[in-house]
Amino acid sequence: MTRAGARRPEPVSGERDDERAEQQERPAPPDLRLVPAALATWAAVLAGLLGGTAGGITAAVLAALALTVTLLRARTSARAAAPSSIVLAAAGCALVAAVLGTVHAAALASHPLRGPADRGAAAEVRVRLTDDPRILRSTTGGGDESGAARAMALVPTELVTATVGGGRATTGGKLLLLAPAAEWTGLLPGQEVSAAGLLMPAQRPDLTVAVLKVRGAPQDVTAPPWWQTGAGALRDGLRDAAVAALPEAPAGLLPGLAIGDTRAQLAETEQDFRTAGLAHLTAVSGANVAIVTGAVLLLLRLFRIDPRIAAAMAMVALVGFVVLARPSPSVLRAAVMGGVVLIAFAAGRARSAVPALAVAVLGLLLAVPALAVDAGFVLSVVATGALVLLGPGWTAALRRRGLPSGPAEALVVPVAAALATAPVIAGLNGGVGLVTVVANLLAAPAVAPATVLGVLGAVLSAVSPAAAWCCAWLAGPFVWWLVVVGDRAAAVPGATVPWPAGTGGALLLTGVLVVLLAMGRVPRLRALLLALLVGLLVVLVPTRFAPPGWPPTGWRMVACDVGQGDALVLATGTPGHAVLVDTGPTDDAVDTCLDRLGVRVLELVVITHFHADHDGGLAGALRGRAAGGIAVGPVREPASGLREITRHTERAGAPVVGLVRGMELGWPELRLQVLGPVHPPLTVDGGDGTAVNDISLLLRATTPAATILLTGDAELVAQDDLLHSGVDLRADVLKMPHHGSRKVVPDLITAVAPRAAVISVGNGNSYRHPNPELVDRLAGRASWSHAPTGPVTWP
Numbered sequence: 001m002t003r004a005g006a007r008r009p010e011p012v013s014g015e016r017d018d019e020r021a022e023q024q025e026r027p028a029p030p031d032l033r034l035v036p037a038a039l040a041t042w043a044a045v046l047a048g049l050l051g052g053t054a055g056g057i058t059a060a061v062l063a064a065l066a067l068t069v070t071l072l073r074a075r076t077s078a079r080a081a082a083p084s085s086i087v088l089a090a091a092g093c094a095l096v097a098a099v100l101g102t103v104h105a106a107a108l109a110s111h112p113l114r115g116p117a118d119r120g121a122a123a124e125v126r127v128r129l130t131d132d133p134r135i136l137r138s139t140t141g142g143g144d145e146s147g148a149a150r151a152m153a154l155v156p157t158e159l160v161t162a163t164v165g166g167g168r169a170t171t172g173g174k175l176l177l178l179a180p181a182a183e184w185t186g187l188l189p190g191q192e193v194s195a196a197g198l199l200m201p202a203q204r205p206d207l208t209v210a211v212l213k214v215r216g217a218p219q220d221v222t223a224p225p226w227w228q229t230g231a232g233a234l235r236d237g238l239r240d241a242a243v244a245a246l247p248e249a250p251a252g253l254l255p256g257l258a259i260g261d262t263r264a265q266l267a268e269t270e271q272d273f274r275t276a277g278l279a280h281l282t283a284v285s286g287a288n289v290a291i292v293t294g295a296v297l298l299l300l301r302l303f304r305i306d307p308r309i310a311a312a313m314a315m316v317a318l319v320g321f322v323v324l325a326r327p328s329p330s331v332l333r334a335a336v337m338g339g340v341v342l343i344a345f346a347a348g349r350a351r352s353a354v355p356a357l358a359v360a361v362l363g364l365l366l367a368v369p370a371l372a373v374d375a376g377f378v379l380s381v382v383a384t385g386a387l388v389l390l391g392p393g394w395t396a397a398l399r400r401r402g403l404p405s406g407p408a409e410a411l412v413v414p415v416a417a418a419l420a421t422a423p424v425i426a427g428l429n430g431g432v433g434l435v436t437v438v439a440n441l442l443a444a445p446a447v448a449p450a451t452v453l454g455v456l457g458a459v460l461s462a463v464s465p466a467a468a469w470c471c472a473w474l475a476g477p478f479v480w481w482l483v484v485v486g487d488r489a490a491a492v493p494g495a496t497v498p499w500p501a502g503t504g505g506a507l508l509l510t511g512v513l514v515v516l517l518a519m520g521r522v523p524r525l526r527a528l529l530l531a532l533l534v535g536l537l538v539v540l541v542p543t544r545f546a547p548p549g550w551p552p553t554g555w556r557m558v559a560c561d562v563g564q565g566d567a568l569v570l571a572t573g574t575p576g577h578a579v580l581v582d583t584g585p586t587d588d589a590v591d592t593c594l595d596r597l598g599v600r601v602l603e604l605v606v607i608t609h610f611h612a613d614h615d616g617g618l619a620g621a622l623r624g625r626a627a628g629g630i631a632v633g634p635v636r637e638p639a640s641g642l643r644e645i646t647r648h649t650e651r652a653g654a655p656v657v658g659l660v661r662g663m664e665l666g667w668p669e670l671r672l673q674v675l676g677p678v679h680p681p682l683t684v685d686g687g688d689g690t691a692v693n694d695i696s697l698l699l700r701a702t703t704p705a706a707t708i709l710l711t712g713d714a715e716l717v718a719q720d721d722l723l724h725s726g727v728d729l730r731a732d733v734l735k736m737p738h739h740g741s742r743k744v745v746p747d748l749i750t751a752v753a754p755r756a757a758v759i760s761v762g763n764g765n766s767y768r769h770p771n772p773e774l775v776d777r778l779a780g781r782a783s784w785s786h787a788p789t790g791p792v793t794w795p
Contacts (some may be wrong), residue, residue: 030354031352034359036086037093037358038357040063040094041093041094041361041365042361042372044056044093044098045372048097048369049104049105049206049372052109057098059098060099060102062094063091063092063098066091074088108173112170117199122196122197123196124162124196125163125175125194126159127157127192129189129191130174130189131156132189134154136153153178153181155176155179156177157176159171159209162175174206175208175210177195177211178214180214180216180217188224188232190228193219198212199212200212204373206374207369208370233461235261235458237461237462238261238468239261240461240465241472242472244469245472246473246480247480249266250476250480250483252264253282254454254472254479256282256284257284257447257454258451258457259324259458260326260328267616269483273486273490276433276490277435278485280330280379285330285334285380286334286383286384288334288451289334289335289338290338291448291452293314293321296314297311297342300313319335329376330376333364337356337357338356340355340359357385361381385420386419386421387416390420394412395408395409395412410444411441414437417440418440422436422513423509426500426505427502427503427505429496430499431499443481447482450482453475454471454472490588491591551598556570556669556706559760562584562593563586565613566584566614566713567581567583567590570670570703571669571703572670573669576600577599578601580602581608582614583607583614583615583616586616588617591620600625602621605629607633607697608696608710609693609696609697610638611713614712614713618630622649627652629657631658632656632658633680635682637684637692637695659674660674669703670702672699672701672702674697675729676718676722677694677697677721678698678718678722678725693713696712696737697712698712707731708731709734711736715737729748731752732755735758736758736770738769739770740769740774741774742773749777
């Protein structure tokens with residue numbers, strides 16, 4: 001022990017060096033002074049958007065009170081000056097945001113189109129496009145451009161004038177158009193068009209006045225601004241070069257990754273990347289802004305250009321890239337943040353990511369309040385915040401444990417981003433990705449070169465298409481690797497674990513992650529945390545990936561869990577061989593189901609009709625499996641659906657075969673009879689989908705355990721035709737038509753007299769399937785199965 005006041009012994013030279021090195025490795029604490037102002041502004045904007053005028057006024061009053069109290073305390077106490085300045089800034093920003101939010105909410109509530117939208121009135125409008133039209137995935141075919149003739153597009157616009165019922169013209173406000181994709185997808189932002197249609201209420205709290213459902217082509221189209229024309233030409237140039245130089249999947253991904261052009265992107269690629277947690281790579285994001293701006297700045301610095309000139313030129317490149325890639329929420333956030341950093345760089349001041357992020361959030365929310373409820377903006381801000389707040393400390397900790405700087409940063413970036421965004425993604429999608437971190441780690445090395453080569457190809461396409469082709473070709477291996485990572489990660493059984501959706505689910509996962517991270521920081525609790533993780537793996541792996549007793553021995557029929565769609569597997573009597581009736585809407589769900597059943601060979605895949613919830617997962621069903629053929633009905637429409645199916649069958653080397661009423665097919669322990677459609681028309685009009693539903697193939701499957709009547713999506717006309725066809729319809733199991741909708745002929749249930757009914761339906765679907773009255777009817781005369789979260793088997 002040392003006496004009080006005695007000098008402590010000086011550390012030896014080696015100890016001083018170690019302490020100095022450790023202090024140098026520790027990152028400087030982040031500058032958090034602007035963070036409360038950004039968060040308070042966000043909360044005030046949300047109050048106005050979600051709570052309307054009353055919410056905005058309440059937020060304004062609370063902000064004014066906080067501002068007043070802070071000013072009074074600052075006058076009476078000199079010690080409170082430092083913290084009061086932070087509170088003062090937060091309260092002032094919140095007050096401004098609340099006032100603006102109240103004004104916006106009041107203008108939205110009193111807008112002249114709100115009432116007509118609630119009544120579904122007809123309107124004629126003149127609008128200015130604010131973004132590219134975005135194709136909605138078609139429900140009548142494959143889901144990509146092959147079905148564009150019947151697909152619809154969302155067209156964000158700013159209202160110029162609107163006339164309802166010949167009344168007074170209305171001006172101003174955001175209007176969302178739902179229009180035919182074939183006629184509208186060629187338009188560019190900045191163009192003005194006229195259109196007519198029916199108004200509908202807006203469903204999202206993003207200050208959109210109404211939705212206009214347009215049936216025809218745009219009229220009186222003006223020319224776009226010159227910069228949008230140029231940007232559109234560059235986007236077309238890269239897309240054409242990628243299509244010419246690369247296979248289909250990489251060719252569709254490269255323009256989306258580099259400049260946000262997703263027109264050629266395959267639905268299968270989009271689904272795989274979403275499941276794997278790589279959705280941010282299917283379209284341009286804030287990371288692309290950083291990559292492009294950083295590459296330009298690095299190139300200029302290599303030539304020893306003055307920092308101010310380099311910053312100015314990088315700023316020009318930043319603005320040009322935003323125009324080229326379109327100002328999506330994440331791009332806007334990254335662009336404003338990058339602009340702040342470039343200004344600080346030009347001024348010779350130290351760069352700080354946290355203040356730049358706070359300024360970006362503040363400025364954008366005040367300028368564009370709708371960003372407060374945009375999922376892309378939320379994910380971008382949360383991910384960036386995690387990287388700048390957690391990243392430096394975690395990287396330094398790994399370096400102190402001997403991991404080199406490069407690998408440490410490569411490991412920390414996806415882990416921090418995945419943990420931070422997991423609650424938001426869980427709340428939006430109702431699931432937690434288990435492969436996200438690994439998939440992002442594998443994909444990370446290919447993102448930067450693919451982005452830079454893609455942007456360079458787009459720019460060079462204006463001068464030399466051959467040079468653009470070379471850039472796309474050079475980017476090919478990197479994009480191919482991304483496609484492989486997305487495909488393989490999505491194919492992992494149980495890649496996504498179900499989780500409660502909505503705000504409650506997001507808050508619950510946030511609490512779980514906070515507790516786990518807190519336990520990891522306490523040495524005494526780390527052993528308990530490790531035990532919990534091992535216990536979860538011991539329970540999760542057997543039950544999720546290889547559940548005991550599944551599949552049951554001697555199964556004959558399985559209704560796969562594919563969400564809102566149909567996919568029924570019938571055993572043929574040969575192990576590993578089966579017949580699949582419909583494939584559900586997505587590749588991964590049916591692929592996982594077939595894997596768990598041990599199906600290696602599909603003797604036949606029957607597509608009852610060409611709707612995406614029945615044929616959208618065909619590529620997943622054929623993934624890694626031999627197929628004897630793809631069977632379709634006598635009416636092969638819509639043509640876009642047949643084209644999409646043919647494209648998949650050509651890849652798999654399986655023929656397309658036709659089934660008509662009266663045909664029978666047999667395997668050792670399975671017999672299929674084709675019962676309908678009884679009166680197939682020569683052609684169908686897609687319309688609202690009813691005509692396509694009524695040409696569904698109707699099948700009776702006979703197995704050693706039971707007879708099963710499979711009805712596709714047959715509606716009233718097709719059901720009535722079947723009842724009057726003279727065929728004996730009695731069966732042990734009835735697969736209810738159209739996911740248990742209300743359009744069921746009561747005599748059909750009587751004629752079939754099933755012992756069990758199966759309804760294949762998505763949990764929480766927007767169609768409100770199954771119909772409660774139908775369920776009550778079935779419960780009154782037979783047992784029935786409604787299992788949205790797991791497969792139904794008939795042993």
